[in-house]
Amino acid sequence: MVDRMQKYVSHARQAAAKRRPDERIADHREIRPDLSAEEAARQAARCEQCGTPYCQVYCPLHNNIPDWLKMTAEGRMEDAYQLAQATNNFPEICGRICPQERLCEAKWACTLEQAGHGAVTIGGVERHIGETAWANGWVTPRVPRRLSGQSVGVVGAGPAGMAAAEELRAAGHEVHLYDAHARMGGLMSYGIPEFKMEQHVVARRAGLLLDAGVIFHGGRVLGRDISLDELRGRHDAVVLAYGAHVARRLDAPGAQLPGVISAMDYLVASSRALIGETGAPAFDAADKWVVVIGGGDTAMDCVRTAVRQGAAGVTCLYRRDRGNMPGSLREVEHAEEEGAAFGWQSQPEALMDVPVDVIASQPEGFGCRGAVRMVHAFRTRPVAAGAGGRQVPERVPGSEFEIAADLVINALGFTVADAAALTGGAVTMTAQGRIAADRDSRMTAAEGVFAAGDARLGPSLAVWAIRExxxxxxxxxxxxDAATRPPELASDTTAG
Ligand SMILES: Cc1cc2nc3c(=O)[nH]c(=O)nc-3n(C[C@H](O)[C@H](O)[C@H](O)COP(=O)(O)OP(=O)(O)OC[C@H]3O[C@@H](n4cnc5c(N)ncnc54)[C@H](O)[C@@H]3O)c2cc1C
Ligand code: SF4
Structure with a gap:
């Protein structure tokens, strides 16, 4: 049925329409609905069906994209789901939160994008395939047919830990999933805001793991409530997938002032309040003048959350220009539509506690009712492309300026918590500050202890965590398997 495909000349690229900015900032819900069945089939039919599908190459999970697009165009939705879930544990999640413009839909990945027709809306179709499967009852728990009699403890219930748990359970092992938080999801539940992905999407997947027989232990912190020695005593193998949550320091005088908080603290507080774990969020931007420092996706999430909390004004300061941000331009556009201001090429160098009357003398645009803090910053200009081709910013002499703020959010990124400190020295870190694990076996310095996700890679993406x-x-x-194999077979395998 090739005649159903290659419709890129007659069918324009069309993503599901975004809700109007004034409507979407009034709540925390997703900004786009799912594609309808007709829209998904029409968009999927645009695929060129390339001989060498670079979209598949650039998808970290190497999803069989051209085939599930064709199935969608032909209305074979159950087949499309079976194929999608064969390589991706959470297709409807990746369809929502992958930065597709840097992965499967990039100009180096989708021939149509390169040719100027606009990429196939791969993410939108993948989300639709997953949602259709849920609506029709095709998503079922992967209960093992045969039990191995072996037990695995997984620390961290983010996408890496959840995908590992699902696969290990399907392979027949008893699986215990431990997490500091009360719910599964990791940053998908407590970091990524609902306007990018609503909580029920993650909760459904968590429920499926429980139905498959995964045992979840919420509110258990490795290194505080439970030690690695205890876990090794209970389980035949342990996986450390505890993410990268330690905020990079804001290296400026005044960074310790009250009202200067980390992005993770801010976003977790907002998520916990929205899912009903707490009352009002511990940090609330309502009626405050907010400055967010950073240019990645986390910074955009903070900016957009503050707008929804009813901030009086939100300004994001980033030391490079718009084209050189580390985050997704799609997210910047959303933030701009929602009314956030951007101070490009602006680098903070000090935070000051200042009396309210000083604030009152601020130039218009930086006015700040009741503010108690001042961000002192300077403008930058690019001097050269550094390693990786990105601008290196330098200070523009005499460009200093100040912005008043009630709340300053440090969104400069995260690092991985020291595994040695959490495990009594059994697990070590690389020089780059990630858990050290063998590339092939994934085993750390401790026998039977493995690492995965952001904790092994450093801060990355959900799709990479799923692959991990x-x-x-x-x-x-x-x-x-090797541990239970008779010694003569084990040595045969090694020799072969
Ligand atoms: C604000 C924000 C927005 C993001 N937006 C996107 C996006 O739009 N798209 C995208 O693809 N990626 C996004 N990411 C990145 C993505 O969320 C991560 O790459 C991914 O979640 C990493 O998965 P993980 O399973 O390795 O770790 P995590 O998701 O971080 O999960 C780790 C889990 O370990 C638990 N844990 C930590 N320490 C301990 C301990 N000592 N004991 C027990 N449990 C512990 C944590 O509570 C957490 O639940 C975003 C990240 C942030 C911070
Ligand atoms: S998992 Fe992400 S990169 Fe892969 S096809 Fe889906 S949206 Fe694209």
Whole structure:
């Protein structure tokens, strides 16, 4: 049925329409609905069906994109879902939150984008495939047919830990998932705001793991409530997938002032309040003048959350220009539509506690009712492309300026918590500050202890974490199989 495909000349690229900015900032719900069945089929039919599908190459999960697009165009939705879920544990999640313009829909990945026709809306179709499967009852728990009699403890219930748990359970192991938080999801529940992905989307997947027999232990912190030695005593293997949550320091005088908080603290407080774990959020931007420092997706999430909380004004300061931001331009556009201001090429160098009457003398535009803080910053200009081709900013002499703020959010990124400190020295870190684990076996310095996700890669993306979870599960199963194999077979395998 090739005649159903290659419709890119007659069908323009069309993503699901975004809600109007004034409407979407009035709540925290997703800004786009799912594509309708007709829209998804029409968009999927645009695919060129390339001989070498670079979209598949650039998808971290190597999803079989051209085939599930064709199935969608042909209305074979259950087949499309079966194919999508064969490589991706959470297709409807990736369809929502992957930065597709840097992955499968980039100009180096989709021939149509390169040719100027506009990429196939791969993410939108993947979301639709997942949602259709949920609506029709095709998403079922992967209950093992046979039990191995072996037990695995997974620390961290983010996308890496959840994908690992699902794969390990399907392979027949008893799986215990431990997390500091009360719910599964990791940053998908407590970091990524609802306007990018509503909570029920993650909660459904968490429920599926429980239905498959995964045992969840919420509110358990490794290194505080439970030690690695205890976990090793309970389980035949342990996976560390505890993410990268330690805020990079804002290296400026005044960074410790009250009212200067980390992006993670801010976003977690907002998420916990929205899912009903707390009352009002511990940090609320309502009626405040907010300055967000940073230029990544986390900064955009803070900016957009503050707008929704009813901030009096939100300004994002970033030291490079718009074209050189580390985050997704799609997210910047959303933030701009929602009324956030951007101070490009602006670098803060000090935060000051200042009396309210000083604030009152601020130039218009930086006015700040009741503010108690002042961000002192300077403008930058690019001097050269650094390693990786990105601008290196330098100070523009005499360009200093000040912005008043009630709340300053440090969104300069995250690092991985020291595994040695959490595990009594059993697990070590790389020089780059990630958990050290063998590239192939994924095992750390401690026998039977593995690492996956942001904790092994450094801060990354949910789709990479899912891949990590799948790969570590396969590595753990190989390790456990080898442990139960008779010695003569084990040595045969090694020799071969
Ligand atoms: C604000 C924000 C927005 C993001 N937006 C996107 C996006 O739009 N798209 C995208 O693809 N990626 C996004 N990311 C990145 C993505 O969320 C992460 O790459 C991904 O969640 C990493 O998965 P993980 O399973 O390795 O770790 P995490 O999701 O971080 O999960 C780790 C889990 O370990 C738990 N934990 C930590 N320490 C301990 C301990 N000592 N004991 C027990 N449990 C512990 C944590 O509570 C957490 O639940 C975003 C990240 C942030 C911070
Ligand atoms: S998982 Fe992400 S990168 Fe891969 S096809 Fe889906 S949206 Fe694209």
């Amino acid at each position: 979870g799948r790969e570590v599960a396969a590595a753990v199963s190989r390790y456990l």
